[in-house]
Amino acid sequence: MDMKLEVVVVPVADVDRAREFYESLGWRQDADFSANDGLRVVQLTPPGSEASVIFGDRLTTAVPGSVQGLHLVVSDIEEARAELVGRGVDVSEVFHDAGGVFHHAGTEARVPGPHPERAGYGSFASFSDPDGNEWVVQEVKTRAPGR
Structure with a gap:
């Protein structure tokens, strides 16, 4: 199903x-x-x-701004970041994670710039809404099998 x-x-x-x-x-x-x-x-x-x-x-008892790590997947991280900046959004610089697997919480282990090999799922940028709910923009050029 x-x-x-x-x-x-x-x-x-x-x-x-x-x-x-x-x-x-x-x-x-x-x-x-x-x-x-x-x-x-x-x-x-x-x-x-x-x-x-x-x-x-009256939709949720969760604290405003308490959501973290919602992901928006894009095909070009730099283009997506530029568009968000053009719309007035305070977006982080593009980064990749020092471990190379996924990104750590917060700003821990962030390395400036896109993933050095532009590996799929490896480049990110982040921003928050006015309440502090965190969004992560993730570059995916080619989806993993079965996706």
């Missing part, structure tokens, strides 16, 4: 501020619904993605 990741809940403090931020990234707003009990659901989808994020009021 196929199981596809469809939605990730992102905890935010200010729903309208978050919506404006994600829309400024060029993400498509799919929904903005409110219920009589104060529930509000806003759904946005990154360009080319089959999965979306939702945030709002």
